[in-house]
Amino acid sequence: MVTVVVGTQWGDEGKGKVIDYLAQDMDIVARYQGGGNAGHTVVIKNKQYIFHLVPSGILHPDMVCVIGNGVVVDPVSLFEEIEYLEKNGVSIEGRLFIAENAHITLPYHKILDQIEDKFRGKGSLGTTGRGTGTTYADKFNRIGIRVIDFLEEEIFTEKLKIALELKNYLFKEYYKEQMLAMEKIYEETRKYREKMKKMVKNIALYLDRETEKGKQVLAEGAQGTFLDIDFGTYPYVTASNTIAGGACTGLGLSPKKISRIIGVAKAYTTRVGMGPFPTELKGQEAENLRTTGNEYGATTGRPRRCGWFDAILVKFACRVNGLDELIMTKLDVLSGLRRIKIGTAYNFEGTVYNEYPLNTKVFTGCDVTYEEVDGWDENIGGIRRYSELPLNAKRYIEKIEQTVEVPITKISVGSSREQTISK
Ligand code: IMP
Numbered sequence: 001m002v003t004v005v006v007g008t009q010w011g012d013e014g015k016g017k018v019i020d021y022l023a024q025d026m027d028i029v030a031r032y033q034g035g036g037n038a039g040h041t042v043v044i045k046n047k048q049y050i051f052h053l054v055p056s057g058i059l060h061p062d063m064v065c066v067i068g069n070g071v072v073v074d075p076v077s078l079f080e081e082i083e084y085l086e087k088n089g090v091s092i093e094g095r096l097f098i099a100e101n102a103h104i105t106l107p108y109h110k111i112l113d114q115i116e117d118k119f120r121g122k123g124s125l126g127t128t129g130r131g132t133g134t135t136y137a138d139k140f141n142r143i144g145i146r147v148i149d150f151l152e153e154e155i156f157t158e159k160l161k162i163a164l165e166l167k168n169y170l171f172k173e174y175y176k177e178q179m180l181a182m183e184k185i186y187e188e189t190r191k192y193r194e195k196m197k198k199m200v201k202n203i204a205l206y207l208d209r210e211t212e213k214g215k216q217v218l219a220e221g222a223q224g225t226f227l228d229i230d231f232g233t234y235p236y237v238t239a240s241n242t243i244a245g246g247a248c249t250g251l252g253l254s255p256k257k258i259s260r261i262i263g264v265a266k267a268y269t270t271r272v273g274m275g276p277f278p279t280e281l282k283g284q285e286a287e288n289l290r291t292t293g294n295e296y297g298a299t300t301g302r303p304r305r306c307g308w309f310d311a312i313l314v315k316f317a318c319r320v321n322g323l324d325e326l327i328m329t330k331l332d333v334l335s336g337l338r339r340i341k342i343g344t345a346y347n348f349e350g351t352v353y354n355e356y357p358l359n360t361k362v363f364t365g366c367d368v369t370y371e372e373v374d375g376w377d378e379n380i381g382g383i384r385r386y387s388e389l390p391l392n393a394k395r396y397i398e399k400i401e402q403t404v405e406v407p408i409t410k411i412s413v414g415s416s417r418e419q420t421i422s423k
Contacts, residue, residue, distance in 0.1 A: 001259035002207075002217045004244045007224030008317035010271040011242075012297070012304060013264040014329030014412060016040030019056040019220050021410075021417055022262070027215040028064045029057030030207065032250030033240040034222030035072035035105055036130035039298025043415040047088065050298050052130075053078045055220050059090060066203050067098045070240065070250020072135040073147065074105035075192035098196065099203035099252075100148040106160075106189070108167040108180055109134040115175050125236055126273030128299050133239035138163065147200055151193055160185060204252025211257055219247040219258075225317040233363060236275025244321040263323040263406070265314050267331040267396075270304040272297045276364040279343040280307040293333040308370065310343040311403040316356035318406040326404070329412040331393060332419075337375040340396055344403060345369040373399055381414045386423045397423075 005022065007013045020042040023029055031053070040051040044059055051058070053073060055065040067073060082092055109131030116134065117127045127133060138144040143163045149155045164182050171177040211217060225231065227238040228246075240246060244261045247253060268289060271277045281289065286306045289295065295304035317323070334340055346353040346366035357363050376390035383389055389397075389411075401408050411421045 001211060002219055002247070002253060002257045003260040003262060004219040004221065004247045004258055004321075005262050005264060006221040006244045006317075006321050006323075007242065008263040008265045008314050008321070008323075008326070009224045009269055009310075010226050010275075010277075011038075011223040012270055012272065012295075013224060013266045014041075015221065015264050016042045016051060016056045017412060017415060017417075018262075018264050018327050018329065018410075019218060020044075020059060021420055022218055023057035023060050023063055025216065026057065026063070026218040028066060028207070028210060028217045029055040029220055030066045030068055030203070030217055030251050031055045031071055031220045031222065032068045032247045033070040033242060034238065035132035035135060036074040036077040037128040037132040037238060037299060038222035040220075040222070041298050041415070044417070049085070049088075051081060052299060054081045054085065054092070054096065057218065057220070058085065058092065058096065061090075062095075064095045064097070065092075066096075066201070066206070066251075067102060068203055068251040069099040069101040070246060071099075072103045072105050072132055072139070073098060074110075074131060075189060075196065077105075077130070079192055079195060096199055097201040097203065097206070098147055098199050100146065100200050102147050103135055103139045103144040104147060104150045105131040105135040106145065106163075107185055108164065108171075109138070111177065111180075112167065112170070115177060119175070123235070124274060126302075128273075128297075130299065136239040147196065150189070151197055151200065156193075157182075157186065207251055207253055219251060219253070221246065225320060226313060231316075231320055231358075233275050233360065236273065260324050261322050263314075263317055263321055263326045264329060265309075265317075265326050266329050267309060267334050268293075269307045269310050269313070270295050271307075272300070272302055272304050276360065277305055277307055278346060278363065278366055278368045279310045279341075280305055289333065292336075293330055308341040308343055309400065310368075311400060312343060312346060312354065312356055314400070315404045318404050323406050325409040326401075326406050327410040327412065328397065328400070328408050331397070331411050332379070332381045332413040334375065334393075334396075335379055336377060339372050340375050341370040341372050342396075342399060342403065343368045344371050371399065381419060383413060384418070384421060386411070386421050389421070
């Protein structure tokens with residue numbers, strides 16, 4: 001059956017490592033949304049791999065990996081990743097497939113993403129500039145180009161002509177930018193079309209058949225719950241459904257096939273880009289977390305904003321995703337702090353909010369009520385048993401479990417596969 005892995009914060013929870021770890025018991029890893037904006041990091045034998053589009057299970061030699069219809073695929077980014085993998089002795093031959101109905105990100109999507117975000121001025125979202133949102137916009141505007149269309153010369157030319165006419169109009173008349181030549185895009189993408197042909201599949205059908213045979217599928221979410229287009233901190237969100245429900249629409253999977261939903265939560269909170277962040281720390285405290293946790297965006301290299309664990313957010317994530325369990329990452333980063341805070345309620349204009357408010361005004365303007373616990377000094381990166389963790393680290397974990405009402409089943413204390421503790 002299918003296990004879904006989803007981020008419970010603003011992305012960058014460490015899903016790459018968790019997926020690589022869980023993939024040990026899986027047959028197929030299937031990415032269901034997002035695009036080149038995602039950055040999933042996996043470290044094997046001190047070598048770091050950053051995946052934007054290739055599912056994070058690919059480092060297991062026999063794993064089949066699929067990119068679902070809910071993903072937007074930038075061929076340049078995809079083949080860069082494949083080339084890097086192959087250079088490092090990881091072959092994708094016959095085990096990486098792409099849904100024929102996934103949409104393609106083309107050069108104009110990336111340009112438009114960057115200029116649109118600049119044009120938002122003060123309302124800039126701080127997008128990753130990878131053309132993800134603009135590709136989804138074209139999909140919903142019914143002028144997108146699907147993988148299957150991209151591969152058929154005549155259809156691709158016809159669709160590209162229509163889409164480009166509109167984009168060039170915007171570039172020239174509105175944004176005063178250079179127009180793009182259709183022939184150039186056509187020629188530059190030729191090599192990708194050739195390579196992609198043998199990777200294309202009807203993924204919904206494939207997954208249905210494989211699950212019927214008893215194969216174990218791990219559905220890999222990108223970003224996190226609060227970047228979800230519907231339930232995130234709109235408009236400071238990404239352009240897809242990052243929540244567990246997105247696995248059904250993004251893979252063509254029946255909800256009946258999902259047997260387990262796992263949330264990944266960092267032991268503190270981070271956010272990249274703009275938008276409200278109630279438990280955000282400023283100054284030296286933030287800098288300390290950023291440095292110890294190496295909190296820099298895997299896709300853009302931007303410094304991540306850092307703050308305390310927000311239990312109100314994670315509690316909502318547990319509910320909207322229907323989490324069976326949580327995996328906590330980067331607990332080791334908190335070693336050495338004298339006191340650690342957990343956000344447990346928001347206060348706005350005299351009202352106490354124990355639940356995540358969808359009203360951006362409340363979420364932006366609220367103060368946070370914290371509960372504090374004592375920290376621990378020990379370096380915990382070498383610990384492999386729950387019982388061996390410092391007492392205060394266990395208290396911290398158990399306090400969070402009680403607040404969000406979902407069990408924490410695994411704790412990650414470092415970037416390698418081995419640095420994972422089962423509780
Ligand atoms: P976009 O997805 O590039 O349109 O960016 C929209 C917002 O989502 C920005 O604040 C980005 O920083 C954020 N974002 C997108 N992808 C990720 C991710 O993988 N991790 C963390 N933040 C992300």
